[in-house]
Amino acid sequence: MNLEIVTIGDELLLGFTIDTNAAQLARELAALGVRIVRRTTCGDDAESIRQAVSDALGRTGAVITTGGLGPTADDMTKPAIAAIFGKGMRLDTGILTALRERWRKRFGHDLPVSNEQQAMVPEGCTILPNRHGSAPGIWLEDAQGRWVIMLPGVPREMRGMLADTVVPTLRDRLPVGGPVIRSRTLRTANIAESALADRLGELARGVNGLSLAYLPGADGVDLRLTSWDRDARATAAALDEAAALVRSKVSRYVYGENDDDLAAIMLAECAARNATVAVAESCTGGMLGMRLTAVPGSSRTVLGGTIAYANAVKARELGVPAALIDEQGAVSEPVARAMATGVRLRFGSTIGLGITGIAGPDGGTPEKPVGTVWVAVDLDGDVHAVRAVLPGDRHEIRWRAAQLALDRLRKAFLREQQSEGWTARG
Template sequence: MRGMVAEIIAVGSEMLTPYRVDTNSLALTSELNKLGVAVAFKTILGDDLGQLTEAARIALGRADIVLFSGGLGPTEDDLTREAVAAVLGVSMQRDTSIVDGLRDRFRKRGIELRDNNMKQADVIDGAEVLPNANGTAPGQWIDTEFEGKRRILVLLPGPPKELTALYTDQVERRLRGVVPQVHIATASLRMAVVPESEVDARTAPIYQEYSDVQTTILSTQGEIQLHFLASKGTEAEAEARVAEVQGRCAAEMEPFVFSAENETPEQVVLWLLGERGQTLAVAESCTGGLLAQRITAVPGSSKSFLGGAVVYSNALKTAFADVPPAMLEEHGAVSEPVARALAEGIRARCGADLGVGITGIAGPDGGTETKPVGLVYLGIADGAETRVLRLNLGGDRERIRWFASQHALMELRKRLL
């Protein structure tokens, strides 16, 4: 069942620099999805009238609803109104009631109203003014026809506080009046320590059976995500549809799935520790405390995470985790026996139920023919058994350290389950 689709156009040259990020489109997408409107396109544009006009023309040709954020201010480069008017082939009129409101607002604040502020009172012919209680630039709502199709255009101010309030107060109820009763449901799966190509090869035959479910595969550092979206006439139908494909894909990828509820691996590990009333301690060499940092970033982690040590030098491996000097001399710091000793030693020292030991070569230097950069040994001890995993990780120093911590969390999850 196809509902309306929307396009969001974020206007502002500052968002094309490394210093500003478009967050308005995220908030608008969330709100539109609640109405059953799927956001099919997002565009970020600088303050150029020609480019804005062309982007608006393209958007009106492919989206039922087009929302603009930004470009409604008083300066010469605020050009959203002009671009929309040009695309629609209409004029703008200066609304005297808006001008009076601006004068009153500026007078109360003891600020001079300059001529350039007046352009915020320019209203596109056929538009309905959306009063902005939190700023000087009102929004505009246009319900029109473009190339024989009904189109809704919404012009919103750029400041997030103004945009959010104006959408809630003015736009949402208007959209409810034009959007058909379509419900969108979403679901996701998060997997780790598995290649994206393997995930797609194994799950594509499943999700391709569901032509009414939109499936997206995303790859992030050490993690693969599957996102599912369905539009149906009722919320129950939509929820059931995404749950079905999610469940089948989860069963296929079970060993690698750590969450179907959007938790991080560290949140899952801490939850499992809490459920079992168990505690954890870590001894980290090549990861330099990254594993502990990820765990302690979760609120409430102190209930299950006791702490540990960064044992970069051989001396500290002995001092803090009781690794025998003779073992270090015989096998080297990066070895299976040392990873095992680190896990067992830190567990005993801290009085924890589980101990993790990580040692490896993160690079870019320090590798040899027998022990190359990326070689990592990961040990997990629970008092009854100690298992050591040998990893050969690729990439730069940051990637190797992150993947080592990711493998540690996934192995902890496996052990706890």
């Protein structure tokens, strides 16, 4: 089944709202075997909606829209799409009664007059119940089998209706045992996209008929394998085999799959080793601690941390010698090492992580440009450090520095003494 998505709203076109609905729909429907061939965003006016949906119906005959089902004057989705099918609008008394009951129960007063238009629906449509909000969804289909599903634009409501109604209904329309579209993502850290391609060699263009996409981001480069035309069992086997082949080339850079978070992985590893962690952060300003403590159950492993932004704090709270800072500079290997060891001793943890760097936009020099970061890992007195020059703006540099620290902890656990730029205390 080929399908198009039309997301509706001026706020999407203006960039004030990020279109998460289309991404959620694409992921969920691909798992069923529905191929999303085009995604379109249009404004709230009736003509834009009519044109976008009409064009999409002409190409695929199957469209899902989100947005424009609310109570305000700019919610034009239902009448605009009804007109495409030559349908008028009618008042659904069942919806109106439910809306009135909902308002009295939840808000303690009568339904506002403006909300009554949510009970207006296209003639001949199927109502899709919305347990997550006030606007019901609409399914409109013609004699030629062309159909449009209209869903609310509020992401929470859209996701709920997708799971409750849309996915089960579409699943019933698809042939049993038909092809599915599924992906598997291998997550890498601290290796460039071009370097990954070089290491993958012939696999860089695809693996056993599966497409391979490179998705660079602040966490690293994700490698996404996708199978398009196999049944569920063959797809699982193909993805397993392809992932194993990719890992055989770049496994030392792979830290997880799909939505795996490196902070969560490292905390799980620490827990398995009965290890505890403390962090000393300068340029990241607490970002590493935030990532670690965002993981449920982190209190069993993370003891605490210090934001040692000023040099005086590095000396007073972490025991970094002031003379060392004066001689080497705050952004240096010796200072990063002293921070990692100092925080480990201060909190009594088995692991200390230290980060110092220049996040910018100012403060760089020819010897230490903006993005220069030193990260140190102290594993119960065994100290390792690495220097990197990270790309991006201030936020991206800080995030990448925290990710670098987590990845270097992973490397330390693996005892990769020969990692590029990795120095150990003999």
